[in-house]
Amino acid sequence: MKAQMGIMEYIIMTFFMVVVIIVIIFFLIGFQVGQFTLQKHGSETDRALALSKQIVSSPLFVKEESVFDDGKLTSLTTLGNICPELEAMFGNDWFFEITVLDSQPIVPCTRNSYPNCNYWAFCVQDENSISFDFPVNIHRSIGFSDSTGIFSRTDIGIIKAGIYVN
């Protein structure tokens, strides 16, 4: 009887240890999966931030760093869907939009609306994304006019740049 109880004890203890080991394995697997997910989110966030920095200094869009040229932006938007060409330069699955903060209703810039417009958008789609907003300037070539001529103006605005995620 005593011997049987001793054996039962060992069996129960062994079973318990196996259960604990399996729990530890599942725990470590879950931890690794969590780490991978976190790393993925981190690298997507880093990519969105790097893209934002790249766009605010790209001569394709700006007059000087963080000063966008409204003529360049409007020329690009009037070309139609240039996302494939831009993706060749900046990679896939990204977008950015620039809004002038002038307390006016949003008017997308096109050949017809320029210069009385305040919004440019590139590769914007209705998908999940990670994005960053930054204050920027927009150089308006046709800022204001008076009796002496037409003058440029530097407005303040905001850029929202990001990448699409699954």
Added chain:
Amino acid sequence: MLTNQKRTGQTTIIFILIVIVIFAGMAVFLLSLAETVSQSEYITLYTYNLLSSLLKTDTGQTAFSCKTVSDVLACSFLTPTYVCGNQDCFNFADETINARMDQFAVVKEGFRYLLTVEPEGFVSLPYGSPYTIEIGDSSLKEEKIEKITARERIQKVLDGKPYLLTVTLTLAKKETA
């Protein structure tokens, strides 16, 4: 003997449980350290860009001393009696900057700001005592809270002499009630 075996078994189980708890604690600790630096880098860049963009923005005035926000701030120090629109330079700067920051508050909520302008290498004494400009929430200067700061220099020439001003923008998150 049976009692000693039971004790050995119980000790082993307790040891295993302690190991599991240590693992779990390490995992929680490591996960908490895994926060990326991106958010901190972003808000620092945001603050710097906000200050830089603000200073370059046109005010809507065409006069040389009033054209951009940095011009108006310099005017507040160097020619404080100069009139921009129908206000002196400081009041015009105060109104313009607050209006711009209010527009940004709509886009990015939850921040308090303080813009300070100080002379560098000279003392401005328009009213007999050293002069600095503060626009925004002055209480931010003394509060011991987490703040993000960006600094820029403005250089202006008056009567052939260059003057340097240091502009500091401080942002802090608003405390939610």
